Amino acid sequence: MRKKSFSKKSINNSTVTKICCWQGCTNEGNYPAPKSPLDLISRYDFCLEHVREYNKNWDFFRDMPAEDVERYHIETIYGHRPTFSTGIKYNQNLADRVIHKLYDFMDWQQESNKRSNQNFDIETTVTSAERQALSILNVKLPTNLKEIKIQYKKLVKKYHPDICGKDGEEKIKQINQAYSLLKEKYV
DSSP states (O other): OOOSOOEEEOTTSOOEEEBOOSTTOOSBOOEEEEEETTEEEEEEEEOHHHHHHHHHHOOTTTTOOHHHHHHHHHHHTTTTOOOOOOSSOTTSOHHHHHHHHHHHHHHHHHHHHHHHHOOOOOTTTOOHHHHHHHHHTTOOSSOOHHHHHHHHHHHHHHTOHHHHTTHHHHHHHHHHHHHHHHHHHHO
């Protein structure tokens, strides 16, 4: 395969005819093809038959290392335009940020589960308002937030105004106040 294009000029020097760059071919080279993935501007001029053959064998990623191929595919998401991160962790990779957020969430959830499953010995530190809230929710000491939440949901379903009518409205208000008071204590 030749690497340079020959052109024939007509007698009046106004038209240029390019010859196919394929070795031994004398047809017109009307079909440009890039010379390499690194230089997409420089082109070979082929005839239709040889440009098809050249395109079949063309591999844009042939000489690229795997890291460059992966980076190229990631950059196609943004159309190979520069993008700028925002936020606190400016220089970190997106995948690292997602993993950190996931682990932070999991740590928070584990701490939350520990707190909610902890039995507090609060019989000595319970105020009279909290004792009254516990009796409204029918919860006995020692207890935890999980038990309080389960009992709260049962009572809300039982005394919902759509089920009990006007009689349940006052009871629902008491249940909600009791739950909000105990929720602050146990969280």
